[in-house]
Amino acid sequence: MNDLATQLRQYVNENFLFGVETKYSDDDSFMENSIVDSTGVLELIAHLEGSYGFKVRDEDLVPENLDSINGLVQFIGRRREQPAVIS
């Protein structure tokens, strides 16, 4: 597991699972497993923008970017290569 995945898992555990032990893989869907709800998506966006320094655009709001640990890792990786910095 890479450092970014570990960081994200820690964030998800603390913010959406409140430290309650829940087993899910890095590919498991947050929505299908009821880990992130609609307000949670807003929280996730705020976390990405605040911690990783890029703007989440409207077209980024798709499950392949935001719905699993691995999706987030790849999304952040792509954005780091082509940053759209928050103005």
Next chain:
Amino acid sequence: MNGGFVTRVFSLDDLTLDAADEADRIVAAIRSQVLRQLRRKGVVVGLSGGIDSSVTAALCVQALGADRVFGIFMPERDSSDDSLRLGRSLAQQLGIETVVENIAETLSGAGCYARRDSALRQLYPAFGPECRWKIVLPSLFGNSPYRVYWVVIRTTDGLEVRLRMPLDVYQEVVAATNFKQRVRKMMEYYHADRLRYAVAGTPNLLEYDQGFFVKLGDGAADLKPIAHLYKTQVYQLAEYLCVPEAIRRRPPTTDTYSLEQSQEEFFFSLPYHQMDACLYGRNHEIPAEQVAEALGLTPDQVERVYRDIDAKRKAATYLHERPLLVQDESESQW
């Protein structure tokens, strides 16, 4: 035929009820709940000029008599003039005593408008009291399953801007506007206390089940006489109870934001008659294909609504939860 049994196919008629029988049943329940269980002399109803509060008030009048039903109009800066006008026409028809309690000053004192405007200025610095605005959700049938809230702001020169709401702005705006429902409920209980009346809540099944209410705001009440009825059934009762036609024709609105906003723009996925059918389908485990055919939607669209219903129901658990105790009161050692 299926193994000797007739397989019944869902139709919108499944939501049709016998209005006279249902009204009688609710009237008997209100009478028993208010006078015997709650031991209160009558009922207070907040009147919004909408279908739900109108039907609730009309049922309470049938149950208790007009002299035991007290109606309250609670306009504020953003509510529509229609709300008061239509509410008054209902009260006049029912012959109930009413009062107008303008809650704008109370809301202002609590900082409702200032806190809300300050949050919106983070997003749109030119936002001011002259701007009209509302919060909207994108269609459930759009490309993304993520439905994040947008604010629509219309300036005095007709410019309209749509901006996606970040978490902090969204939460601050919702928290500030929730003062409206909570102040209204506080006012209802003021009158209930002075009259020794109970407070009747006005949610229908869609709102109650899906959590379309503010906890300790419009979610608070001593009885909720129509919380088991689909919205289309509330309209059926409205017709039976002769609720004024102007109220029956009025599109459901949140009446919370200064721009006109439908309930499906803010919360529900579909217009209420379609939403009712989907909720009925979900509750009765009717295959999405059947509901889709009755509504002119695709099965995939109905499946999406079913998932949205489940998600909202889950989110509503917190709203319905009573205060949690460490031990049941019957187990108290003290």
